[in-house]
Amino acid sequence: MSILNISAYRFVSLDDLPALRERVFAQCEALALKGTILLAPEGINLFLAAPREAIDAFMAWLHQDSRFAGLEAKESPSDQVPFKRMRVRLKKEIITLRQPTIRPEGGRAPAVDAATLKRWLDQGHDDRSRDVILLDTRNAYETDIGMFPQAVDYRIARFTELPGALAADQARYHGKTVVSYCTGGIRCEKAVLHMQDIGMENVYQLEGGILKYFEEVGGTHWEGDCFVFDERGAVDKALAPLDLLPLPYGEGAEST
Known part of the structure; x- marks a missing residue:
């Protein structure tokens, strides 16, 4: 399978969100990545798909920012890219719980x-x-x-x-x-x-x-199996895609 799917997150304070969004989106576009990246004051949450070379290049670029240094991703393969587009979104939380005392x-x-x-x-x-x-x-x-x-x-x-x-x-x-x-x-x-x-x-x-x-x-x-929020629908214990469609909430929902 020629496509690498990754997911990763890190809770880290981010205070330059609009500018960071522009830089991240430009890099994703330059590498022809597809998926969703969520940015919030509490951190980053990402789901990306592309050939390995492009994914590795993006992660190497991201690691240059000390806030994301050493960020590790979970990997799984597929024959096709399970996202239709690339989105970088700003949110209040990278995973919504609405418990403001939690930092x-x-x-x-x-x-x-x-x-x-x-x-x-x-x-x-x-x-x-x-x-x-x-x-x-x-x-x-x-x-x-x-x-x-x-x-x-x-x-x-x-x-x-x-x-x-x-x-x-x-x-x-x-x-x-x-x-x-x-x-x-x-x-x-x-x-x-x-x-x-x-x-x-x-x-x-x-x-x-x-x-x-x-x-x-x-x-x-x-x-x-394990449900995933992209067009694969789910992966099995070997992390192989099952292609269960349609998704209940659409691609790029908060999933990790």
Whole structure:
């Protein structure tokens, strides 16, 4: 497959958004990239597709900005570009939760990597013998495509509904280790910061989300596929596209 699809995000303070948008869009156009990049005061969230040479050139250019140095992307292949155009959008949040007390650009939430989570699920508890609860922070139409079968799924229609669902169900998590997960990491990171904000303990994000989990451990313990917000519709555990159309909210929605 000749097309490389990448997704990446970073919570970092950005105060030059209009000028940054112009520079980023010009570079994407010069390299004939397609996809969506979201920019907000709290950071960057990107989904791009092109031949590898063009993707590598863009990431090398982006890394020259110290705010994005070392930014790593999740990768998956496809035969065709799953976006129709290139968009660089300015937003209030790169993933909308509407919890203004949360400042993710101020410091990362605690995380576990894919291998650690797999080991915990294999043995039935974490390394302190605590029960592990998985929390799916995605929307219901995403979890319908695939999920960890034992995970808590609140059947939310949008990410902004998660705080209310947690507030009504907080006792479930007492004394347990909680690992939140999402497609690429951005929602589960913000979810963990919110859980810490309301006093929950032993809460972690899955580093790199489902896509990194598939990449590193092959989807062990997962059932189904993983919804993605582009014309592929979903990817399987080998990160191969399934081409499930139509998309419920269109290409470039907040997905990672």
